[in-house]
Amino acid sequence: MLGSTNSSGSDTHVWVTILAGGVGSRFWPVSTPARPKQLLPLATERPLIEDTVRRAQRLAPVSHLRILAGEHLVESFRKALSGLPETSYLVEPQARGTAPVLTWAAWTLHRADPDAVLVSLHADHLVEPEDAFTRLVMDGVELARSEDLLITVGALPDRPETGYGYIQPGAALERPPEGAARVAAFHEKPDEATARAYVDHGFLWNTGIFIWRADTLLREIREHAPEVARALPHLDAGDVNAFFESCEPISIDEAVMERSGRVAVLPCIFRWDDVGSWASMTRTRATDRDGNVTVGESHLLDSHRNVVFAEDGPVVLFGVDDLVVVRTRGVTFVTRTETAADLKRLVTQLPDSLKDPSI
Numbered sequence: 001m002l003g004s005t006n007s008s009g010s011d012t013h014v015w016v017t018i019l020a021g022g023v024g025s026r027f028w029p030v031s032t033p034a035r036p037k038q039l040l041p042l043a044t045e046r047p048l049i050e051d052t053v054r055r056a057q058r059l060a061p062v063s064h065l066r067i068l069a070g071e072h073l074v075e076s077f078r079k080a081l082s083g084l085p086e087t088s089y090l091v092e093p094q095a096r097g098t099a100p101v102l103t104w105a106a107w108t109l110h111r112a113d114p115d116a117v118l119v120s121l122h123a124d125h126l127v128e129p130e131d132a133f134t135r136l137v138m139d140g141v142e143l144a145r146s147e148d149l150l151i152t153v154g155a156l157p158d159r160p161e162t163g164y165g166y167i168q169p170g171a172a173l174e175r176p177p178e179g180a181a182r183v184a185a186f187h188e189k190p191d192e193a194t195a196r197a198y199v200d201h202g203f204l205w206n207t208g209i210f211i212w213r214a215d216t217l218l219r220e221i222r223e224h225a226p227e228v229a230r231a232l233p234h235l236d237a238g239d240v241n242a243f244f245e246s247c248e249p250i251s252i253d254e255a256v257m258e259r260s261g262r263v264a265v266l267p268c269i270f271r272w273d274d275v276g277s278w279a280s281m282t283r284t285r286a287t288d289r290d291g292n293v294t295v296g297e298s299h300l301l302d303s304h305r306n307v308v309f310a311e312d313g314p315v316v317l318f319g320v321d322d323l324v325v326v327r328t329r330g331v332t333f334v335t336r337t338e339t340a341a342d343l344k345r346l347v348t349q350l351p352d353s354l355k356d357p358s359i
Contacts, residue, residue: 013115014141016056017105020049020069020123021095026277026343029331030309032356036073039080042275043126043284047080052123058134059119066090068101093241099228099255100247103221107235110214117141120210124275126284132270139177140211140266151211154204154265155272160195163276163341165206167265179267186258207272225255278324278340281307329357
């Protein structure tokens with residue numbers, strides 16, 4: 001049951017925010033507005049959001065967790081996370097990107113705890129082992145507190161991934177943890193040749209895991225992010241709706257991390273994966289001896305490296321390789337694993353009746 005996990009301890013000023021918005025259209029037809037991917041068992045046997053909340057409870061007590069999502073998602077989260085109190089949710093009036101919602105969270109938690117240090121997680125990541133994750137994040141908390149830095153966590157690449165952004169480490173910091181460094185630059189998702197060069201030069205994947213003092217983030221927002229800073233008086237006046245309405249849509253990466261001179265990176269000491277498409281399940285879920293991943297009832301013969309997700313009757317594969325086959329709510333979807341990451345393009349061209357098969 002959620003709420004019973006012991007946190008790592010005694011730091012009463014650590015708070016955890018969980019970015020849980022979005023639909024996850026790359027997992028269509030299973031992930032839809034009515035049941036987004038955060039509610040699906042894509043990394044383990046549990047829904048992604050439950051895995052993330054359990055992980056967050058290793059860092060802070062339940063009372064210090066805040067899930068950031070729109071109203072259309074919150075009721076589903078309440079049902080999936082029955083052990084969480086109502087105070088666990090910060091409900092966005094509208095989606096304006098990660099910079100406005102994380103600024104609102106920092107503003108809110110700073111008022112509750114002027115010494116608050118925030119750990120920002122995404123609701124769709126695989127992290128293991130969790131003991132190593134906890135150690136690194138708590139080291140990052142101490143670094144953010146003592147050095148007044150915005151901390152990002154960088155994963156060590158094991159392949160030239162074109163679907164992730166990259167971090168270029170700069171000068172090493174003079175204090176622990178080992179490997180901590182200033183960020184020289186952030187780089188957008190590259191082509192394959194550029195990705196290979198990034199890996200060869202020691203660049204890190206940008207995990208989107210952030211650690212910062214609430215007051216530090218608010219100061220850097222005021223100095224570097226006019227798209228959000230000009231709306232802050234609305235929060236001071238108690239008008240959250242006006243704040244979101246006045247913000248320009250922008251990510252926290254673009255608004256602050258790429259502009260501030262006070263950003264440092266900690267290299268992962270744990271395995272990390274962004275569960276971003278059907279193809280990623282070949283890395284996050286156990287495979288059979290032929291490299292297939294299956295969820296639900298399926299039967300495969302002479303088939304290799306396939307992903308099968310069956311919720312609506314059995315799926316049978318014979319003599320095929322490198323496919324994604326999904327069966328749910330009367331819809332059968334088939335594609336190659338190499339094109340699965342481009343699923344958003346397909347979904348935008350589908351009729352509304354297919355975009356959400358539950359309707």
